[in-house]
Amino acid sequence: MTEFANRVEQVSISGIREVFEAAGEDAINLGIGQPDFPTPSHARQAAIEAIENGRADAYTSNKGTQSLREAISTKYDREYSLEIDPEDVIATSGGSEALHLVLEAHVDPGQEVIIPDPGFVSYDALTHIAGGTPKPVPLRDDLTLDPATVEEAITDDTAVFVVNSPANPTGAVQSEADMREFARIADEHDVLCLSDEVYEHIVFEGEHHSPMAFAETDNVVVVSACSKTYSMTGWRLGWVAGSNRRIERMLRVHQYGQACASAPAQYAAEAALTGPHEPVDEMVDTFERRRDLVLDGLDDAGLEVPTPSGAFYVMPKVPDGWCDEVLERGVVVVPGDAFGANGEGYARLSYATSTEDLKEALEIIDDATTAVR
């Protein structure tokens, strides 16, 4: 009889959905992981034109259109002075597929993948799906990932370590010095660093740095996407960039599993990457104002929270029973343990929602916090 594959049996559907479903219809949702802004009109328009003139009807090259990959290559040169050949990029169905390709192509059964804990839920699940074993490592008190912790966790079985900056669920941004260390560790230990940079543009203090810029070997691959930067989560367009030999292996997985990323989304992405940046700047300014509002509100409620420098999440330490109390009063937050065992005692709040809703939610949070103390 056919049984289910063990790799898949080890994975369960994300707990985050259950929280949404438990909340009433009128609940204020601070559980959302996507920007509440429209996709820039020039990106939408490019897809409409590609559909109307028939360009979007056919498969593209497996890696994605030449012009999209050139736009991605130009972006890395412009933003980080990083030289990435358009041939060394695969356009994927969102950052999610890109993460999947990296792990499928580099992890053998029994090998370990070092992941931040708390960290984005997909790292654990996709490691299992690739047949590997996740090895969660704790964060510093400021919720950044310490390169020394990663280095200590490396064994002969380590295939990959994951770095995510700005990070989900913490909003933490790694320093340039940390990124240099991650690159050194990847080089010296000959272990692949998977750098998940999907929030790369949503940074309020300092700058985003990619460990790829500091590595001397090809042991860093970068994953990013249009999803968060251009508010294009529904379009499903991301990419992975790495050395030619790594891209060639990932293409084997992508070619048979996906053929190519959606063509209309590829045209929209190209326009987003090459068009005006103002919509992104406005969105980031709005997120920064909301972050400050939320930090003030949490501080007034007496909650301890490291200041996050990016993404659109905050992760305060919360007393026992806090998440249930807040949820019962009509505000959806995600309990920190949904992101790993070390997330216990924390909650993730997303401020990708209107200022008005945030103000109301913060009042409710203040009352709820008093009630559980």
Ligand SMILES: Cc1ncc(COP(=O)(O)O)c(C=O)c1O
């Ligand atoms: C850290 C991180 N990486 C990757 C993704 C996946 O992004 P996409 O929607 O492009 O698949 C997400 C989505 O929430 C994320 O938070």
